[in-house]
Amino acid sequence: MxxxxxxxxxxxxxxxxxxxxxxxxxxxxxxxxxxxxxxxxxxxxxxxxxxxxxxxxxxxxxxxxxxxxxxxxxxxxxxxxxxxxxxxxxxxxxxxxxxxxxxxxxxxxxxxxxxxxxxxxxVPASSGAELKCGPFRFIKNSLKFYVDGEEVDLTATEFKLMLYLSERRNVPQDRHDLLMEVMGYSSDVHSRTLDTHMKRLRRKLGDRVDLLETVRGVGYKLNVPDEEGSSLT
Incomplete structure (x- = not known):
């Protein structure tokens, strides 16, 4: 229990x-x-x-x-x-x-x-212990997150948001999908809550903050150059 x-x-x-x-x-x-x-x-x-x-x-x-x-x-x-x-x-x-x-x-x-x-x-994800997406690295079973090799302390919500965007890199993600799939809210009345989490997340990305883009009228997108790619282990 x-x-x-x-x-x-x-x-x-x-x-x-x-x-x-x-x-x-x-x-x-x-x-x-x-x-x-x-x-x-x-x-x-x-x-x-x-x-x-x-x-x-x-x-x-x-x-x-x-x-x-x-x-x-x-x-x-x-x-x-x-x-x-x-x-x-x-x-x-x-x-x-x-x-x-x-x-x-x-x-x-x-x-x-x-x-x-x-x-x-x-709850740590069970599929794929580690994800690398450009300068970002996720260790799912311990919720650890790294930017350019340096560990950055994220809350569980911040980790899930960043992981969700990384797994769908370079594709705009709808606000409603982020609220529902990541945060568990069934309506958009909590949009300010999402924005606050994203604002806090941005402060932690340091020099890589520009990779996290607000897509006006849609939601958010993580821009990772194709040559940097991503890998799952």
Missing amino acids: QTILVIEDEADIADLIAFNLRRNNFNVEMSPDGLHGLAAARSLLPDLIVLDLMMPGMDGVSLFKELQREATTRKIPVIMLTARGQTEDKIAGLEIGADDYMTKPFSPKELMLRIKNLLKRS
Whole structure:
């Protein structure tokens, strides 16, 4: 059973999330505040964290930044959960590295779908252990990514987006397909979420950022010269 850590100070909300997680055959651990949540994340190394942002003591943003500083917790998928509903707050949460974001009140069914989709993105691919695409190299079973031989730390979502584009290099990929096939969203209402992930990904590509192109009115394309090619091993 996969373990989900719920860090939430409102007991009724935490209990609601835990109830639905257990109904969906997840193992659930709960922490009532940020300091306990950080200690639990470090010791449990859960498969995913549902993180409230507004908590006493250590808030969710500070906790998340601590997780990002440590190699053992950096790649744990995180869904931020908060009462803040403004678009700017959502984008800010995603820009610091969160994989997804939901606002209260929320649908437990939708939260379960988001969790399952995110966990699928975090499972290493089984077909072909390694892909090389021009200056980019992917080691699928460990979600490691390299640019010109230098390892670059990507979240599971960023890794899947980059891998999807690399496997379809030089061909524009529709926004809807990226949202549905990579991120698990069934509609385009989350387009800003996709754009935020791509913006964050661009910052990590360094001198190779120009290879990732925005195709106006369509989506995104990864341009890799034919002579550099790609290989799968």
